[in-house]
Structures are given as structure tokens and as C-alpha cells.
Amino acid sequence: MRTSLRVSRASRPSSQRARSGPRTWYGLRASAGAERDVGSAERFILSTSAYLRQQLTPAVDIEAAYDYSSSSAASSTGFERGIARISLIARF
Incomplete structure (x- = not known):
């Protein structure tokens, strides 16, 4: 069984994201945290993402x-x- 804890920086509201034109956004996301399998030591985890959204x-x-x-x-x-x-991505 695996449990994990992640800490990440929240994404800025869409009105504050970097914009490359009308209704187009781009950015980077990153998170770091620790993961622990039951019965073993914690491990450092790194996750990053680059995106372009239209x-x-x-x-x-x-x-x-x-x-x-x-x-x-x-x-x-x-x-x-x-x-x-x-x-x-759909908004409701």
C-alpha cells in the first residue's frame, strides 16, 4: 500500500497567468513532496509540467x-x- 503527501504551489487565477494571445495561456507547474510505502522509508518526489492552453x-x-x-x-x-x-477541459 502506498501513501503520499505532496506540497505544491497553487496555480494563479487564469486572469493572472502568462498570456501569449487572446484566450491562450502557457506556464510551468512544479511540486515537491515525500512518498512513503508502508513499512519503508520516505522518498523525495519531484513533479514538473509545461503547458499551453487555448x-x-x-x-x-x-x-x-x-x-x-x-x-x-x-x-x-x-x-x-x-x-x-x-x-x-470543460467548465461547469
């Missing part, structure tokens, strides 16, 4: 991003991964 309609955005995560555990139990993604 508003398609007043209720729908599309976002292209690259996410990176790593754990500083020993190589036999640690991990490192990168994920490229495209997301549709």
Missing part, C-alpha cells in the same frame, strides 16, 4: 502539456517518467 469556447479549453515525475528511491523501487498529453 480556450475553444467559453466552457471548453484544450491543453497540450508535458509532465515529468521522479522519485529519489533506490533504482530497484524508484521511478522516472515523462508523459506528453492533450486534454479537453
Whole structure:
């Protein structure tokens, strides 16, 4: 069983994000924290993301991003991964 605790900086409201044009935002996100498997020591975790977000309609955005995560555990139990993604985001 795995438990984790993450601490991250909250994203700024969309009106304060960096803008590259009308209804287009870009930015970086980062978080750091600790993870502990039951019965083992805590490990440092780092997660970062770069994104470009475009508003398609007043209720729908599309976002292209690259996410990176790593754990500083020993190589036999640690991990490192990168994920490229495209997301549709709906506001209700």
C-alpha cells in the first residue's frame, strides 16, 4: 500500500497567468513532496509540467502539456517518467 503527501504551489487565477494571445495561456507547474510505502522509508518526489492552453469556447479549453515525475528511491523501487498529453477541459 502506498501513501503520499505532496506540497505544491497553487496555480494563479487564469486572469493572472502568462498570456501569449487572446484566450491562450502557457506556464510551468512544479511540486515537491515525500512518498512513503508502508513499512519503508520516505522518498523525495519531484513533479514538473509545461503547458499551453487555448480556450475553444467559453466552457471548453484544450491543453497540450508535458509532465515529468521522479522519485529519489533506490533504482530497484524508484521511478522516472515523462508523459506528453492533450486534454479537453470543460467548465461547469
